[in-house]
Amino acid sequence: MSTEPILDRATAAHLAAVAGDPRGAHVGIIAPGGYGKTTLLHHLGRAIHATTGTEPHRALPPFDRPAAVLLVDDAHLLDDADLHALRRHAATTRLVVAARPWPRTAALADLLDLTQDQLLPAPFDAAQVRAALPVRLRTDRFVEFAHTQTGGVPAFVDRLARTVATEPDVPATALAEFRPELARLDDDVLRFLLAADAGVGLHLDLLVDLLETDAVHDVVEAARATGLVGTAGALLPIAQRAVRALVPVERRAWMRQRLAELQLARGGQVLPLMRPLATTGIGGAGAAAAFESAAGEALPSDPALAARLYAAAVTAGRPAAEVGARRAEALALAGDLDGALRLADLVITTEDAPHRGDAATVAATALAHRGQLARSAQLYRWAGTPVAHHFGTLATIGVGDKADTRELDGPPTSLSSAISLMAQGLQESVSGTPTTALSMLVRAAGTLEPVGRGVLLPDSPAALGAILALHYGELGTATSLLERAIAAGTGGVPLATRHRLLLAWISMVRGNLTAAGEGLAAVRRAGRTLEPRDWLFAVAIELGLARRAGDAATLGRAWLQAGEAVLRHPVDLFTFLPLGELTVAAARLRDENRLATHLEQAHALLAGLGDPPLWATPLWWAGLHAAIIADQRDAAEENADALSRAAARDEQFGTVAGAARCWLDLTDGKVDPDAVEEAARGLHGAGFTWDAARLAGRAATKTTDRAAMVRLLDCARILQGKPIAARRVSTSDISAAEAAAVEMPAEVNLSERELQVAELVVSGLTYKDVGDRLFISAKTVEHHVARMRQRLGATSRSELLSQLRTLVGSSVVRE
DSSP states (O other): OOSSOOOOHHHHHHHHHHHTOTTOOOEEEEOOTTSOHHHHHHHHHHHHHHHHSOOOEEOOTTOOSOOSEEEEOOGGGSOHHHHHHHHHHTTTSEEEEEEOSSSOOHHHHHHHHTOSEEEOOOOOOHHHHHHHSOGGGOSHHHHHHHHHHHTTOHHHHHHHHHHOOSSSOOOHHHHHTTHHHHHHSOHHHHHHHHHHHTTOTTOHHHHHHHHTOSOHHHHHHHHHHTTSBOTTSOBOHHHHHHHHHHSOHHHHHHHHHHHHHHHHHHTOOOHHHHGGGTTTOOOSHHHHHHHHHHHHHHTTTOHHHHHHHHHHHHHTTOOHHHHHHHHHHHHHHTTOHHHHHHHHHHHHTOTTOSOHHHHHHHHHHHHHHTTOHHHHHHHHHHHOOHHHHHHHHHHHHHTTOOOOOOOOSSOOOHHHHHHHHHHHHHHHHHHSOHHHHHHHHHHHHHHHTTTGGGOOOSSOHHHHHHHHHHHHTOHHHHHHHHHHHHHHTTTHHHHHHHHHHHHHHHHHHTTOHHHHHHHHHHHHHTOOOOOHHHHHHHHHHHHHHHHHHTOHHHHHHHHHHHHHHHHHSOOOGGGHHHHHHHHHHHHHTTOTHHHHHHHHHHHHHHHHTTOOHHHHHHHHHHHHHHHHHTTOHHHHHHHHHHHHHHHHHOGGGHHHHHHHHHHHHHHTTOOOHHHHHHHHHHHHHTTOHHHHHHHHHHHHHHOSOHHHHHHHHHHHHHHTTOOOOOOSOOTTSSOHHHHHHSOOOSOOOOOHHHHHHHHHHHTTOOHHHHHHHHTSOHHHHHHHHHHHHHHHTOSSHHHHHHHHHHHHTOOOOOO
């Protein structure tokens, strides 16, 4: 350390006044270790010499050498006899005494009472830290680091300054310099430092039990006098590093374990104490109990940590079956369903194991995430708990069976209320009114938000509510439910993926393909293996994006995955959205047989529940489009009739039913522009932007009325949020006679091949690439494009591409 102290202006002025004091008053320099007392003592001695001409004497015991001024360092280490000797010298000698504030014996207190001036060195501020560092380290970044680590204690700043290279770090050589200080500490003081490292701070009652003494105040003051501890009883960061580097890990682990045992006896929290010990392998009944308690504390906010702490409890001696149910729950919440199922099975098959019902609930929930709802329902029934009863309702209805939703006895907590509402809402969605069902699920989601982060759920009311809202055309409600569930962390890791996939689905049906693709990519970047249910949704989104963008190559690749995804997930009520998307894709790819059995099962499931429109609508709508693509008029009519019957029960379904009738008319070559525009705007109002634009655009290709074509194309563009292209003829500005005089093309219908070419061209492929995809020559592609341009009356390639994008419903914008 520098031989000259780094003083602020006020302290420097005070020292000058003390040095030149004509009275020769005694001076005390009182501060903890490391605060620079010795440096200040010698500086004051030189100042006294310079001011008065009297050279101070650096006194050492036995203090028998007479002098005008005595400089006494580390007076707190002197025995009573030496302190009494100094006091006797005070009558004829000026004393300058440096000491720590603790220990303060009666003899030291008597000596310091004689001092008329007391200097109390303080930690450096940032400016003083900067001045203490070598020039190469005087960057703002390093100054802030050094000040934070050392608390401004001059000796610690000096250790960093001498040992660090360039990057903000605390070298091992700096920490090694703490070894002598730690070695000199009284055992009680060291134990206090270890307790401070564990985060106990000034919990005096706990310290009394830990130190087994009532003189805790003395121990705390002794620790503060070392300079290693701040005013709040916490170790300075550099001191904490030193303690962890220099005190054997076994002793530190013992201290945390002992503190945890004391906390458990008091009913206090132990997670901060036991978290660092999870991988140490310590054992014993006390450690096992502490680990188990810490795991319970961690479960709501950090299930992965909770799982590690339960494992540590087993390592410490707790039988695996005793903590198996909670450990399985933690693993499931953290996303490890394989581990959860293994542990749950262990508990279930161990007859004398506690919490077998809880283990069965965990296993049933894990199976629900994997689409095994039938087996899940069986396990929920076997579990026999109120929570399992309500969860079992979800699984039972999900496979098409009637469920018992009566209230069970139990305290009306937020969790139990939310779960009960979720079960009742699901039952209402099957046998009651859609608005009531949706309202119940929205209320269940809100009730669950404050407590749902650490609750293992087979599905969330937010996810189920979002699915129903999608079926019912309430996309704003669906989005709000999912965004709030994600913010609240409802259901932990397993449901976070589900919520994000459903948000991507909403973007897709709104026609925002870019946002949908980004949402799907974010889920995949998370690196988690998707469970079968989530995988089915992800594959369906990829298919849907490819179909809407006219990307035949991606559609084909995704279909290969879809086949396996469908095989891995049995049909249930909650996956009709992806099943519907796969139905349309299968028709496009002429591979309907792959889904035939699954569609039969889906319709049988719906029939068992009475064909509830709120759940059946996605399949009817998808079935309509698949039948149109496959040119199956009877099947298309059947699905349209089903949608009409749903509209008769609830006018909200009338929008989809009206659009279905328009599609049937288009297959017959009939275009009613008013009906089409009304249906398209209805779909758009419900949030189904892509379907709305697709209907208007396709109708424009089917009409032989030039004015109707222009009107419908403009409608499609408006619904997609695109500007209307300049037209040579405006139907609103011409009379009927003038409209009749407009040159009309004989036919504006686009063939299936032309539509295929259009989809690939607007996706940005060259004529050669389009030809390769469709197994035709580039020249043939060029011929199809020229013919479409002629039929649509486009005056430029840019106008043609604009119209084709509208016709094929693509939101991809490439020139």
